[in-house]
Amino acid sequence: MKVLIQRVSHASVVVEGQTIGAIDKGLLLFVGIEKTDSTETLERMANKVLAYRVFSDDEGKMNLNVQQIGGGVLSISQFTLAADTQKGLRPSFSCAAPPAEAQALYDKFVNLLKAKHSPIATGEFAADMKVSLLNDGPVTFMLTM
Template structure:
């Protein structure tokens, strides 16, 4: 599993020109599910995402997590994150989970996050989405299982 996280002052996702998820300050998480991912992977990644310290404390150091700040979390599926780009000029998606498995694991991932955090919004799996954000910093990290 690969999760690209961005600290944002706001973010939203639209499907068919309708906003289906939006947050104020918090994290936008783009999620790529890979073939080898499973429930154990999801649980570890959910914990890491919620506890990863990317928000400034009173001294301006990145010492606070999303759990600490209570900020919003917008979770968007993005299978292209699972691409292998090491060879050639076209990405390979051989390591991506098949769509049915990816959808199931993505839904379980979101459920695990919602069980631990009160403000979780999502995009729509498999839809053509338009994601809007204001990156704060910018602060962006790739979390990998």
Template sequence: MKGLIQRVTQATVKVKGETIGHIEHGTLLLLGVEKTDTQQHADKLLQKVLNYRIFPDDSGKMNLNLQQAAGGLLVVSQFTLVADTQKGLRPGFSVAADPALGERLYDYFVQQAQQSHATVATGRFGADMQISLINDGPVTFMLQS
């Protein structure tokens, strides 16, 4: 399971022009699920996302995690994160989870996030989504479980 996290001052996800998820200060997580992923991978990645120290403390150092910074979490599924881009000019998706497994683990991840964190917004699995964000820093990290 892969997660691209971005520290944002705001982020919004829309489907067909309708806003379905929005956060102010916090973390945008683009979540990719591989076919070998399990709930244990989701649990491990969630703990990383919630506890990864990417927010500045009073000295301006990245010492605070999402919960300490009282930020929101916007979780958006993105299967292209698990693409194989090593060869050629077209991505391969042989390691990507099939849609049923991807959706099941995405839903599980979101459910666990909502139980662990106060502010969680989401995209819609499998939908054509438009995401707007203001990356704060910019600060972006790729996490894996």
């Protein structure tokens, strides 16, 4: 599992001209589900995302997590994060979970986030999405499990 997290001032996702998810200050997640991912992987990643300290405290140090600042989370499924780019000039998606399995795991991941934090917004699995964001920092990290 790979999750690219970005600290944002705001972010939104549009599908077919309609905004289907939006947050103000918080985290934008791009989530890649791989063949080897399990429910345990999802639980560990959800906990890590919510506890990851990327927001500044009163002294300007990254000591606060999204829950501590009352921020939002916008989660976007992105199978391209599971790409193998080691060889050639075209990515291979052999490590990505098959679509039906990936959607089930992604939905579980989102539900784990929702059980522990609010607000959680999402895109639409496998849709052509237009994601807009104002990256704060920029602060971007790749989390892997």
